[in-house]
Amino acid sequence: MEEKDPCRELLGSIYILYIKAKIALAETHLCRSPKNYLKKFELEETTNYNLEILDYLVRGESPGYNELSRKSWILxxxxxxxxxxxxKGDKFSIGKFYNKLLYKEFMDNIPLDCFREVMQIIEDKNPDSVVNRLKILRDKFYAHSDADMERMTDAMFPTFNEVWSLMDNVEECLMAIYKYYDSGINLDVNRFLQKYIREFERLYQFFQVTTDFRVTYRLKQKLGDSGYLAFRENIFL
Structure with missing residues (x-):
């Protein structure tokens, strides 16, 4: 039986955690603001609807997506x-992987330069850095009660641009490491979001044809009479 390579095994665990984190972040962003997410990643052409209206329908008329976004963010x-x-107790951190290479516990000759930017992020002591704000959210709020979560303020949350920039740094590190092994990795997660795109299409179509007075009243208030009529007729303004 072939022995497990502890270096590759730890790297694989980090990769899996990263993919889970990236999917969760993408779900958070997409369900918080479809327009913002699709424009950021130049995916507008994958949709057939007015993104301004879709954004309102998802954010303002669909509490289920708001809850999904919140839970995905915590994950x-x-x-x-x-x-x-x-x-020291975190088994699957990039810092632990780096130290095992640095002190020759792992004998793979992965260039330590691959880790430079990520290690700077990890070692950053600035409490306002993106990663440290995320750790504060984890330690002081998400690991405790709902009452604690109610005390959170917007200032505690990094922006999506800040968090995606952080993810880019981690991704570049992982790609550089896997390049050492002459192994490509698939880090694209948009394929996991197609179910939401299909759901958004059905949601959009439902609101185009609904006759519920309360809903149509809110839509007219939001879009104006001409905008609402165009929405019903599927004319993008």
């Missing part, structure tokens, strides 16, 4: 902070 924070932890 993202829990997973990405495992990877970027500097605690």
């Amino acid at each position: 993202f924070v829990l997973e990405i902070t495992k990877i970027l932890s500097k605690g």
Whole structure:
């Protein structure tokens, strides 16, 4: 029986955690603002609807997506902070992987330069850094009660641009490491979001044809009479 390679095994665990974190972040972003997510990643052409209206329908008329976004965000924070932890007890952190290479516990000759930017992020002591704000959310709020979560303020949350920039740094590190093994990795997660795109299409069509007075009243208030009529007729303004 072939012996397991502990170096590759740890790297594989980090990769899986990263993919889980990236999917959770993508779900958070897409369900918080479809327009913002699709434009950021230049995916507007995958949709056949007015993104301004879709954004309102998802955010303002669909509480289920708001709850999904909240839960996905918590999952993202829990997973990405495992990877970027500097605690000795965290089994699957990039810092632990780096140290095992540095002190020759792992004998693979992976260039340590691959880790430079991510290790700077991990070692950053600035409490306002993105990763440290995520760790505060994890330690002081998400690991405790709903009452604690109610005390959170917007200032505690990094922006989506800040978090995606952080993810880019982690991704570049992983790609550089796998390049050492002459092994490509698939880090694209948009394929996991197609179910939401299909759901959004059905949601959009439902609101185009609904006769519920309360719903149509809110839509007219939001879009104006001409905008509402165009929406019903599927004319994009």
